[in-house]
Amino acid sequence: MTARMSTSTESARRASRRRPADRRAVILRSAAKAFSESGYHSVRLDDIAEAAGLSAPALYRHFPNKYALFAETARTLADALASATGAIAERPDRPREELRDLLAALTGAAIENRRTGGLYHWEADYLQGDDADYVRGIVVAQHRRLRSNLLRVRPTLDLESADLITAAMTSAVASPATHRAALPVRQIGDLITDAAGSLIDEELSTSPAGSVDETTTGLSPMSKREVLLAESIRLFAAHGFREVTIDDIARAAELPASGVYRHFESKAAILQAAFWRASDRVTVLIGDALSSSRTPREAIESLVERYVDLCCTNNDMLSVYVTEIGNVAARQRTELRGQQRINIEEWAAWLTRVRPGLSAAQARFLVQAALNVAIDLSRLGRRPPPDHITALALRLLLGADDGSDRVEVGE
Structure with a gap:
């Protein structure tokens, strides 16, 4: 009996030693990675438990349900941002230096959380009550603080422009967490901090010519398949893929449910078609931009203008593309990301023609930052004029370039 008890006790001790002391932290890291890569609805608690190296019942001892885990993950990411900026000393007499230090700290936090920071794209869509207030309080x-320093640097800047430039800087420094391009950490930090800092001096036009008329929606398609696709995208953007049913789509398209299945075999097939539609439009705009350009700089300007127009006029489609990737089948997700990489490479190749001092890898990071800014700013509740978004994205790509490199292609 004593021997058996001794053996049992020793086994328990070995199990205790194997159990990580920071099990809750391990769970949160695994959850953050899963939510960041796949979105809220696609993640299962069993998958998180497996990734964290524990059983589902053990996970439930720490978090009662998926929402509780998601909320804690979002709070943890927000705390990391607060800690990063909280460590930066205030410099009332040197606002530009303080602003750069803040941007560097946020860039560092994005780099440190590259596998998990992507959930910022949709955290606001799913957080509730006190959790939403907590995260929003930190973000605000x-x-x-960023805006205050910006206004001290540029005291004549109007508040609306200051808010927009601040939002663009924040989006730029967060961009390393939205992709997996490779570059040494120090280079990422310097490159992205410098690019975001260049926005401080951007002069936004005061002309309303580029403003968006939110009431203009254009004509609707006539083809039933296109109607179904358009209504599905609208519903997915508004409510999330998982919350929308085939009956919802059929009602929106003014068809019986059976009519949906004549064009798409499932709701997942509709989402897949929507993703390829978004991907194809980005690919097509590259060809259109290049065919209308004579110099590398004109190519970059045309690429940005067309991409911003796509974001502003197809906001629901881009929103779905950003937030619902986890609901696409793994093979399709791989193919979509492969096409996205090809598109980024094309942008980066032309950027290095304009700025030959950049490496291809550095150009990819700047392109990702500019695209992130275009998407984020076009999704603001009060959407800014497209020409303002374009100006900020171009500044990220070109820096303080004076436009003197207008060399004909082929010269």
């Missing part, structure tokens, strides 16, 4: 405080 961070925005106000």
